[in-house]
Amino acid sequence: MKSIFHIATHELRRLFNSPMAWILFAVVQFLLAIFFLWFLGQFIDPAAASLFANYGVTEIVVVGLLQIAGIILLLITPFITMHTFSEERQSGCIKLLLSSPISMTELVLGKYLGVICYLFLLLSLIALMPLSLLMGTELDLLQLLSAMLGLVLLTSSFAAIGLFMSSLTNQSAVAAISTFGILFVLMIMNIAGNTGSELLREILTYTSLLNHYHNLLDGIFNSADVIYYLLVSAVFIVLSIWRLDNERSY
Amino acid sequence: MNKEILISVDHISHYYGNHCAVDDVSFSVHRGEVLGFLGPNGAGKSTTMQMICGVLSASAGQITVAGHDMFESPKAAKKNLGFLPEHPPLYQDLNVDEYLRYAARLRGIIKAEIKKAVETSKQRCGLSDTGKRLIKNLSKGFQQRIGIAQAIIHSPAVLILDEPTSGLDPNQILEIRELISELGNDHSVILSTHILPEVQSVCDRVLIIHQGKLVLDESLDKLQQDDHIRPIKIALRQPPPPEVLGEIEGITSIEQIGNHHFKIYCQSDIETINRITKMSVESEWELYEMIPERDSLEETFVQLTRGESQSLSDEKPDENPDEAGEDSE
Numbered sequence: 001m002k003s004i005f006h007i008a009t010h011e012l013r014r015l016f017n018s019p020m021a022w023i024l025f026a027v028v029q030f031l032l033a034i035f036f037l038w039f040l041g042q043f044i045d046p047a048a049a050s051l052f053a054n055y056g057v058t059e060i061v062v063v064g065l066l067q068i069a070g071i072i073l074l075l076i077t078p079f080i081t082m083h084t085f086s087e088e089r090q091s092g093c094i095k096l097l098l099s100s101p102i103s104m105t106e107l108v109l110g111k112y113l114g115v116i117c118y119l120f121l122l123l124s125l126i127a128l129m130p131l132s133l134l135m136g137t138e139l140d141l142l143q144l145l146s147a148m149l150g151l152v153l154l155t156s157s158f159a160a161i162g163l164f165m166s167s168l169t170n171q172s173a174v175a176a177i178s179t180f181g182i183l184f185v186l187m188i189m190n191i192a193g194n195t196g197s198e199l200l201r202e203i204l205t206y207t208s209l210l211n212h213y214h215n216l217l218d219g220i221f222n223s224a225d226v227i228y229y230l231l232v233s234a235v236f237i238v239l240s241i242w243r244l245d246n247e248r249s250y
Numbered sequence: 251m252n253k254e255i256l257i258s259v260d261h262i263s264h265y266y267g268n269h270c271a272v273d274d275v276s277f278s279v280h281r282g283e284v285l286g287f288l289g290p291n292g293a294g295k296s297t298t299m300q301m302i303c304g305v306l307s308a309s310a311g312q313i314t315v316a317g318h319d320m321f322e323s324p325k326a327a328k329k330n331l332g333f334l335p336e337h338p339p340l341y342q343d344l345n346v347d348e349y350l351r352y353a354a355r356l357r358g359i360i361k362a363e364i365k366k367a368v369e370t371s372k373q374r375c376g377l378s379d380t381g382k383r384l385i386k387n388l389s390k391g392f393q394q395r396i397g398i399a400q401a402i403i404h405s406p407a408v409l410i411l412d413e414p415t416s417g418l419d420p421n422q423i424l425e426i427r428e429l430i431s432e433l434g435n436d437h438s439v440i441l442s443t444h445i446l447p448e449v450q451s452v453c454d455r456v457l458i459i460h461q462g463k464l465v466l467d468e469s470l471d472k473l474q475q476d477d478h479i480r481p482i483k484i485a486l487r488q489p490p491p492p493e494v495l496g497e498i499e500g501i502t503s504i505e506q507i508g509n510h511h512f513k514i515y516c517q518s519d520i521e522t523i524n525r526i527t528k529m530s531v532e533s534e535w536e537l538y539e540m541i542p543e544r545d546s547l548e549e550t551f552v553q554l555t556r557g558e559s560q561s562l563s564d565e566k567p568d569e570n571p572d573e574a575g576e577d578s579e
Contacts, residue, residue: 006355017343096339096400099303100356101328248307 003102007110008117015080015118024076029125031072032065036129039064058140062130063217066147069126070213073119073155074183080118081162082176084111085244089170098248108241112163119155123148143219150216153229157209158183160236167240183209253280255314256330256408256438257302262311264297271297273462274311279455281407284434286453286470287442290555294462295442296336299410302440303333316407329358332406336413338397342386346377346396349385353400367403374429375399376422390417398426402433409433411441415448427452446548456547460555473546482523485510485539486530498525511539 015021039061042048052060088094097107127148133139161182166175190208194201205211209232212225257279264272272294279285289295300306302313304320304327313320316330341349350368359367372378375395380388385396394417401409414430415423430452433439443449449456449470456473458466489495489510496504500522505513516522523540530537 003356003358006352010352013348014341014343091339091342092335092337093339093341095300095303095305095333095335096353097356098305099328099331099333100353101325101358102356103325248305249309 001106003100003106004110004113007097007102007107008113011084011111011114012117014083015114020079021118024079025122025125028069028072028076028122032069032126032129035068036061036065056140057133057137058130058143061133062139062144063147065130066126066151066217069151070154070210071187073122073151073158074187075180077119077155077158077162078165078176078179078183081115081159081166081179082172083166084115084163085167085240086170086172086175090172104241104245108163108167108237108244112159112237115159115163116156119159120152123151123155126151140219146219146221147217149221150213150225153216153226154209154213157229157232157236160233160240161186164236164240164243167243253282255279256281256316257440258312258314259298259302260312260314262298262301262308262313264294264301264306265309271462272301272308272459275459275462275464276311277457277464277467279408279438279440281438282435283455284430284439284441284453286449286456287440287459288444288446288449288456288551289442289459293459293555295459296412298459299333299412299440299442300335303331303410304328305333305335329404330407332357332401332404332409334397334401334411334414336416338393339400340385340393340396343384345382345384346372346388347381349396350399350403354403357404357406359404371399371403374402376425391419391422394418395422395426398429405437407437409437409439411439413443414441415443415445423448446551450547458551458554465554466550470547473550481542482514482516483507483539483541484512484514484526484537486512487536487538489535490533498522498529500525 043052043057043060085094088097102110127144130139130144162175162179165179165182166172169175169178186207186209188208188210190205190211192204196204212228215222215225255278259275259277261274261276262272263270263274275294275298277285287295287299297306301308302315302320304324307321313327315327318327318330320327341352344352347368350371351364354364354367372381375398377392377395377399380392385393388396394414398411398414401411411430415426418426427448430439430441434452434454441453453470455469456466457464487510489512492504492506492512495501495512495514501514501516503515505515507513514526516526527537527540529535
């Protein structure tokens with residue numbers, strides 16, 4: 001159990017040793033700040049007041065911002081997860097890990113925890129933006145909480161998928177691009193759900209990563225959505241463990 | 251030797267796809283023994299070492315480290331194991347202290363002892379002054395030493411070093427050899443190398459692996475005692491006709507390679523050599539050079555691994571009986 005923690009802190013230290021982690025912080029904050037300003041401008045624009053008659057600031061600004069945040073995280077998570085195993089393999093450091101008294105499960109969970117810690121730090125920075133509205137207005141805090149939970153779960157599943165893709169290859173770039181491809185397909189699957197038979201449409205819409213996020217953004221806490229994300233994360237973590245276990249035979 | 255067996259390798263094989271890299275290899279190493287692992291490139295040395303360390307799994311067979319089965323209870327086995335792979339597994343963006351602390355934690359050293367363990371292993375590998383430097387800024391030799399430091403940080407019972415002296419300067423090589431001999435007193439060490447004198451200076455036993463098969467498992471002492479027929483190059487300033495030299499007892503054949511130089515094939519015992527020098531003095535041949543062409547280990551190595559790469563050995567004396575294949579099926 002302790003080794004999970006050691007691997008996670010090591011992962012974090014290495015992330016923060018590289019400029020990548022800091023630049024991603026800065027870029028994400030910058031992009032979201034632009035959107036935040038834009039949503040806020042729309043909301044307080046008197047001309048548009050009639051448009052948003054039935055909506056509060058939480059629905060317009062907070063939900064809008066977090067929806068964009070979901071898409072930006074889709075773009076940046078592959079850059080964080082791509083190093084996890086590819087680089088270890090490329091540099092040969094995987095041999096240090098494999099010859100140490102730690103199990104594959106501990107290794108994968110440690111890596112996952114490290115990546116997740118970084119991403120959650122990023123999420124807490126994102127959360128500060130809507131929270132700053134509290135200075136001037138009231139917010140629907142429960143909806144904000146539900147939406148943040150959605151973002152946390154979404155990010156966790158992104159990270160698990162990225163981790164798995166990284167365990168497949170020894171080239172970081174390949175891991176990043178393939179993670180991005182998979183995440184993107186999973187996201188837009190509900191668009192494909194507009195065509196085809198009833199059953200296919202149901203399946204495609206349900207498996208889409210984004211679909212379940214929308215419920216939580218709207219403040220609808222459905223345990224099925226939560227379980228969906230936990231399941232996606234668990235499946236890809238287990239796949240990574242299998243993959244690494246298997247790799248030793250070759 | 252009655253000492254406890256620390257590594258036991260039992261009929262292991264490893265396949266890369268259809269290619270058999272290691273084929274039914276068995277041996278064991280006792281406590282306090284330094285084992286030299288030799289073989290041409292691609293013979294399966296690294297694969298075997300990685301299997302012993304649990305980095306690769308064996309397609310067949312059993313490996314026991316310090317009494318723990320590597321595949322049944324890998325954690326217990328790996329606790330007793332230090333491994334330096336061919337390329338030291340270093341994180342370039344960490345400094346030496348950070349890296350060694352991480353290695354110590356991974357090896358399960360308790361928190362209170364980490365600092366001491368890091369200091370001790372740094373000192374043993376001559377890294378005391380480099381603690382705060384980034385690994386990527388250090389030279390290859392230093393990186394190699396960090397690799398060794400991480401392998402010995404938890405003073406494991408079993409130490410597996412894949413080419414530990416590659417990239418080091420001659421002084422460092424001597425230091426590392428001393429370190430290995432010192433570690434060999436109460437640990438078991440397996441080291442692979444291409445440098446034969448290195449094996450002679452630190453190892454107690456030699457394994458030679460060729461095309462995945464173990465072709466020799468012999469103690470170094472025994473190997474060096476063997477009476478092989480071996481070429482010696484001599485140079486005489488006033489040489490007699492070759493026939494006269496050929497009459498000296500113990501010399502089997504002779505070959506003139508220059509006005510003053512001869513190659514002599516003889517039993518490599520002291521008496522024959524004494525006879526040659528004595529004759530030279532008595533007959534005033536003025537011997538001024540006497541160089542053994544190959545030593546026993548080199549010769550054994552070449553002989554056992556010659557199969558595929560004929561060009562390695564351009565000149566060979568007569569075949570001699572050997573214990574090749576004793577341990578391989």
